[in-house]
Amino acid sequence: xxxxxxxxxxxxxxxxxxxxxxxxxxxxxxxxxxxxxxxxxxxxxxxxxxxxxxxxxxxxxxxxxxxxxxxxxxxxxxxxxxxxxxxxxxxxxxxxxxxxxxxxxxxxxxxxxxxxxxxxxxxxxxxxxxxxxxxxxxxxxxxxxxxxxxxxxxxxxxxxxxxxxxxxxxxxxxxxxxxxxxxxxxxxxxxxxxxxxxxxxxxxxxxxxxxxxxxxxxxxxxxxxxxxxxxxxxxxxxxxxxxxxxxxxxxxxxxxxxxxxxxxxxxxxxxxxxxxxxxxxxxxxxxxxxxxxxxxxx
Numbered sequence: 001x002x003x004x005x006x007x008x009x010x011x012x013x014x015x016x017x018x019x020x021x022x023x024x025x026x027x028x029x030x031x032x033x034x035x036x037x038x039x040x041x042x043x044x045x046x047x048x049x050x051x052x053x054x055x056x057x058x059x060x061x062x063x064x065x066x067x068x069x070x071x072x073x074x075x076x077x078x079x080x081x082x083x084x085x086x087x088x089x090x091x092x093x094x095x096x097x098x099x100x101x102x103x104x105x106x107x108x109x110x111x112x113x114x115x116x117x118x119x120x121x122x123x124x125x126x127x128x129x130x131x132x133x134x135x136x137x138x139x140x141x142x143x144x145x146x147x148x149x150x151x152x153x154x155x156x157x158x159x160x161x162x163x164x165x166x167x168x169x170x171x172x173x174x175x176x177x178x179x180x181x182x183x184x185x186x187x188x189x190x191x192x193x194x195x196x197x198x199x200x201x202x203x204x205x206x207x208x209x210x211x212x213x214x215x216x217x218x219x220x221x222x223x224x225x226x227x228x229x230x231x232x233x234x235x236x237x238x239x240x241x242x243x244x245x246x247x248x249x250x251x252x253x254x255x256x257x258x259x260x261x262x263x264x265x266x267x268x269x270x271x272x273x274x275x276x277x278x279x280x281x282x283x284x285x286x287x288x289x290x291x292x293x294x295x296x297x298x
Contacts, residue, residue, distance in 0.1 A: 060285030
């Protein structure tokens with residue numbers, strides 16, 4: 001019988017949780033993180049949530065911040081969760097619950113979830129790029145996340161797409177994230193009309209020529225980054241995540257324009273929408289905990 005796994009997806013706004021019973025995630029909940037109270041508070045919050053689940057043999061954690069998955073600690077976190085940098089998440093939870101814990105960055109975990117149960121099922125090697133407040137990414141090779149020399153590979157938001165806007169000493173200035181994120185889209189839209197301050201409001205009015213034109217301009221920014229990524233990695237699949245990608249017009253235009261701009265020998269790439277939505281991080285955390293349990297048996 002497959003062992004039960006408690007999984008958390010820790011974000012700056014909420015902590016999603018659930019219990020894997022061997023075939024699906026049950027008792028899914030969402031709890032306010034109250035991240036402004038700091039990293040130590042967030043860990044106590046995580047413990048409280050985990051105590052409400054019973055009879056689990058391992059813990060899987062998907063979390064905001066740069067993560068060292070071998071040590072299970074937070075290498076770096078911004079001020080969205082003050083004092084989270086350096087947090088020994090794995091050690092804290094293993095000491096508290098007496099079961100093994102796997103810890104990974106949320107974007108990497110989401111990519112693993114999509115690779116097993118979602119849009120990347122059947123793909124051993126693929127990329128995942130998420131468009132939201134920023135632009136996040138993950139590189140999956142032979143079913144495992146490639147972390148680079150410092151566990152931080154996949155920062156596609158740092159691709160330099162506008163060198164004319166580069167500010168020395170500012171890593172992401174002139175970068176993909178500044179122009180291709182949903183934040184960039186809403187900023188662009190609000191310059192036209194202050195009421196267009198969310199993706200939902202923008203797409204409610206996409207029938208207006210002026211609104212469609214600024215959305216098209218933003219889609220071009222997405223394509224600029226994909227051109228570089230496709231030619232560097234030559235992937236068979238890129239999973240495009242973020243709620244904005246659920247818009248048929250966006251995904252359709254991204255596919256069409258990207259194909260026109262890349263070399264013909266690279267056009268085997270499949271650009272697909274993420275399927276798991278806000279469950280992707282939890283599912284990835286489950287997969288990492290499963291791997292941990294398997295390694296312990298060997």
